[in-house]
Amino acid sequence: MQKKILAFTNLFPRDWEPNRATFNRQQFQKIAEDFKVEVIVPVAWTDMLIAWKNKKLSLSSKDWGGVRATYIPYFFIPRFARWSYGFTMLLSSVFIVSKLIGSERPDVIFATWVYPDAFAAVCLGRLFNIPVVVKVHGSDINEQPKLTGVAMQVSWVLRQASKIVSVSKDLAIKVIDLGAENKQVKVIYNGVDSSVFFPRNQQECRETLSLNKDVKIILYVGNLKKSKGCLELLKAFSIYNQEKNPTELVFVGDGPCKEAIQNQIKGLELDDSIHAVGQKKHELLPIWMGAADLIVLPSHAEGVPNVLLEAMACGRPVVATTVGGIPEVVPDKCGVLVAPHDAILLHKAINDALQQKWVFDEIVRHASQFSWEQNKKSLSTTFLNLIK
Numbered sequence: 001m002q003k004k005i006l007a008f009t010n011l012f013p014r015d016w017e018p019n020r021a022t023f024n025r026q027q028f029q030k031i032a033e034d035f036k037v038e039v040i041v042p043v044a045w046t047d048m049l050i051a052w053k054n055k056k057l058s059l060s061s062k063d064w065g066g067v068r069a070t071y072i073p074y075f076f077i078p079r080f081a082r083w084s085y086g087f088t089m090l091l092s093s094v095f096i097v098s099k100l101i102g103s104e105r106p107d108v109i110f111a112t113w114v115y116p117d118a119f120a121a122v123c124l125g126r127l128f129n130i131p132v133v134v135k136v137h138g139s140d141i142n143e144q145p146k147l148t149g150v151a152m153q154v155s156w157v158l159r160q161a162s163k164i165v166s167v168s169k170d171l172a173i174k175v176i177d178l179g180a181e182n183k184q185v186k187v188i189y190n191g192v193d194s195s196v197f198f199p200r201n202q203q204e205c206r207e208t209l210s211l212n213k214d215v216k217i218i219l220y221v222g223n224l225k226k227s228k229g230c231l232e233l234l235k236a237f238s239i240y241n242q243e244k245n246p247t248e249l250v251f252v253g254d255g256p257c258k259e260a261i262q263n264q265i266k267g268l269e270l271d272d273s274i275h276a277v278g279q280k281k282h283e284l285l286p287i288w289m290g291a292a293d294l295i296v297l298p299s300h301a302e303g304v305p306n307v308l309l310e311a312m313a314c315g316r317p318v319v320a321t322t323v324g325g326i327p328e329v330v331p332d333k334c335g336v337l338v339a340p341h342d343a344i345l346l347h348k349a350i351n352d353a354l355q356q357k358w359v360f361d362e363i364v365r366h367a368s369q370f371s372w373e374q375n376k377k378s379l380s381t382t383f384l385n386l387i388k
Contacts, residue, residue, distance in 0.1 A: 002035060002036050003035050003036070003107045003108075003383070003384075003387055004035060004036045004037075004038070004104060004105070004106040004107050004108075005031060005035045005036070005037045005038075005106060005107065005108050005109075005110050005383060006038055006039075006040065006097075006100065006101075006106035006108070006109050006110065006130075007024075007028055007037060007038070007039040007040070007109075007110045007111075007112065008039075008040045008042075008093075008097075008109055008110070008111045008112075008117060008118075008120070008121040008124070009021075009024060009039070009040075009041065009042075009111060009112040009113055009117050010041060010042050010043070010044070010074070010113060010117055011024050011112055011113055011117075011137075012024050012025060012028075012039055012041045012064075012069055013025055013064060013069075014041070014043065014051075014071065015062070016051045018281070019279060019281065019282050022282045022306075023190050023306045024112055025064055025065075025067070026191070026193060026372055027190070027191070027372065027375060027376075027379075028064075028067045029064070029065045029066060029067055030191070030372040030373070030375065030376040031376055031379060031380070032066045032067050033376065034376065034380050035380070035383065037066075037067050037068075038067075038068050038069075038070070038100065038106070039064075039067060039068065039069040039070070040069075040070055040072060040093060040096065040097060040100070041069050041070065041071045041072070042072055042073075042074035042089055042092060042093055042117065042120070043071050043072065043073060043074055044074050044076070045073050045074065045075050045076075046078055048073055070096065070100070072092060072093055072096050073092060074088070074089050074092045074093070075088055075091075075092050076088045076089070081149075082147045082148065082149065082150055083147070083148065083149025083150055083153065085115070085116040086115060086116035086119030086120055086123075086153055088116075089116040089117065089119070089120040090119070090120040090123050090124070093120055093124070094124065094127070097124050097128075098128075101128050101130075105128075105130075106130060107130070107131075107383070107386075107387045108130065108131050108132070108133055108162075108383050108386055108387065109121050109124060109125050109130050109131070109132045109133070110132075110133050110135065110383075111132060111133070111134050111135065112134075112135040112137065113135075113136075113137060113140050114134060114136050114140040114141060114144060114154055114157055114158070115140060115144045115150055115153060115154050115157065118132070118134040118157045118161070119153055119154075119156075119157050121134070122134070122156075122157050122160045122161060125162075126160070131162035131163075131386040131387075132160075132161055132162055133161065133162060133163045133164075133165060133382060133383065133386070134157060134158070134161040134163070134164050134165070135164075135165040135166075135167070136164065136165070136166050136167070136171055136175055136303070137167055137171075137303045138167070138168075138171060138301065138302050138303025138304075138305075138324055138325075139227075139301065139303075141154075141171055141174050141175060141178070141303075142174070142301045142324070143301070145178060151178075154178060155178050155179040156179075158175055158178055158179050158180040158184075159179050159180060159181075161180070161184065162184075162386050163184060163185075163186060163382055163385075163386065164180055164184050164185045164186070165186055165187075165188050165379070165382065166185055166186070166187050166188070166303075167187075167188070167189060167190055167303045167304045167325060168187065168189070168303055168304045168324060168325020168328055168329075169187050169325065169328055170324050170325045170328065171303050171324065171325060172185045172187050186378070186382060188375060188378045188379060188382075189304060189309075189325075189329065189370050189375065190304060190306050190309065190370065190375060191309075191370055191371045191372030191373070191374065191375040191376075192306070192309045192310050192313045192367060192370050192371060192372070193372060194313060194368065194371065196283060196286055197285075197286050197289070197310045197313040197314050198286070198313060198314065198315075198364075199290070199314055199315035199360065199364060200286065200287065200290035200314065201290070202290060202291060202293075204290075205287050205288075205290035205291035206291045208287055208291075209287060209288065209291055211248075211250075211291050212248060214246070215246045215247055215248050216245070216246065216247040216248070216293045216294070216354055217247070217248050217249075217250060217291060217292045217293050217294075218237065218247060218248070218249045218250070218292065218293070218294050218295075218296055218350065218354075219249075219250050219252065219288060219289065219291075219292035219294070219295045219296070219316075220233055220249070220250070220251045220252065220253070220295075220296055220297065221252045221253060221285060221288065221289070221295065221297075221307045221311075222252075222253050222297060222305070222307055223253055223254070223255040224251060224253050224254060224255035224256065224257040224258045224261060224276075225255045225256050225257055226256075226257060226300075227299065227300045227301060228255075228297070228298070228299050228300075229297070229298030229299050229300060229321065229340060229341075229346075230251065230257055230261065230298075231257060231260065231261070231264075232298050232340075232341065232342070232343040232346055233249070233296055233298050233343075233346065234249075234261060234264055234265075234274070235343035235347075236298075236343045236344075236346040236347040236350060237249045237270075237273075237274065237347075237350070238268050238270065239343070239344070239347045240347055240350060240351060241270060241273055245354075247273070247354070248273050248274070248275065249273065249274045249275070250274075250275045250277060250288070250292070251274070251275070251276040251277065252277055252278075252279070252280050252285070252288055253278075253279055254278055254279040258276065261276055262276055285307075285310065286310070286314055289310065289311050289314040289316050290314055290316075292316055293316075293354060294316065294317055294318070294319060294350065294353050294354060295307070295308070295311035295316050295317075295318045295319075296318070296319045296320070296346075296350060297318065297319075297320045297321075298319070298320065298321050298338070298340060298346050299320070299321055299323055299324075299326075299340065300321070300323065300340045300341060301323050301324060301340075302321075302323050302324035302325065302326055303324050303325055304324065304325040304326065304328070304329055305320075305326070308320055308326065308329065308330060308335075309329065309367060309370045312330075312334050312335075312363050312364070312366060312367035313364065313367040313368070313370075314364075315360040315361075315363050315364045316360075316363070317334060317335045317336075317353055317356070317358045317363060318330060318334065318335035318336075318353075319335060319336050319337075319338065319346070319349045319350055319353050320335060320337055320338075321337065321338060321339065321340040322337045322338065322339055322340070323340055329370070331366065333358075333359065333362050333363065333366065334362075334363045334366055334367075335353065336349045336352055336353045336356075337349075
């Protein structure tokens with residue numbers, strides 16, 4: 001009989017957010033080649049309300065390429081008593097999970113995001129005597145333990161988990177510092193779908209996207225929020241542009257800094273050089289990357305961002321920051337790394353990267369080690385070792 005994995009995470013696509021956490025969707029779909037995978041997706045009631053107002057709400061179960069997702073409302077008090085969120089998520093999900101377990105008991109619970117998701121999942125695992133594998137991503141370990149009353153719960157989760165999967169060595173060290181035992185932790189890098197992310201003809205990509213064929217193009221892909229360094233990138237590019245370099249900057253994504261970016265573009269009179277094109281479907285990102293000369297992600301903190309792995313799989317060099325697991329996956333032959341929070345240093349790194357002669361085949365070869373196939377093999381071994 002095929003073994004069953006019950007994934008538990010808020011990081012999964014929804015009808016109104018189809019691009020949400022595509023790395024989890026891809027990972028679960030790959031695991032589903034070896035296991036039966038079902039996903040429980042807690043959805044914050046505040047997100048539900050927004051979706052309902054926009055007439056986009058759909059919480060019915062949905063199949064995502066062979067992976068069935070069940071969406072459940074998750075209740076909490078916004079911006080108050082963050083320490084209680086794990087308990088409220090547990091209470092919001094226990095009835096649905098008990099029904100699922102009653103119909104077909106999972107062999108392993110796989111929780112991705114340490115708090116409140118993994119807290120609720122570990123409690124469910126103890127309640128129903130099911131081993132729990134916790135996957136940590138980056139911000140959940142870098143930021144959540146700083147919240148009042150949350151650090152002790154995160155430490156408890158890490159000690160109670162049957163196994164902890166970390167997306168980088170840097171994050172694994174932090175997990176151990178928070179209380180996990182060395183033997184609990186396994187580093188498994190995320191993967192890239194090489195059937196989608198591969199080198200493409202730059203001019204054809206630009207023609208498809210109606211982009212300028214005669215300039216260098218710098219690309220940012222991701223959430224437009226301060227912690228991703230998008231405002232430093234805007235400042236660094238404005239300096240670069242003042243030097244009369246024929247270059248354009250494209251922001252692909254959406255987020256809280258979108259309006260600030262648009263206002264600065266107008267204020268700097270850079271409408272012809274900077275383009276904020278909004279969020280794009282994940283399957284279109286390889287075309288945007290193929291059109292670019294350089295992908296830049298100046299984050300303040302990270303685990304291992306998939307956008308860098310995908311950019312390198314497309315044969316594109318990157319400029320990124322020396323945070324989290326980024327130095328583990330971006331060697332000198334693939335990009336330029338710089339300290340975070342510094343637009344001047346970022347400007348210099350962009351200038352250096354655009355002048356350097358890159359060996360694109362070497363970048364692609366390096367990226368090939370980060371595959372979902374290898375990721376699946378490592379995760380499958382982890383799961384099977386826990387199944388009695």
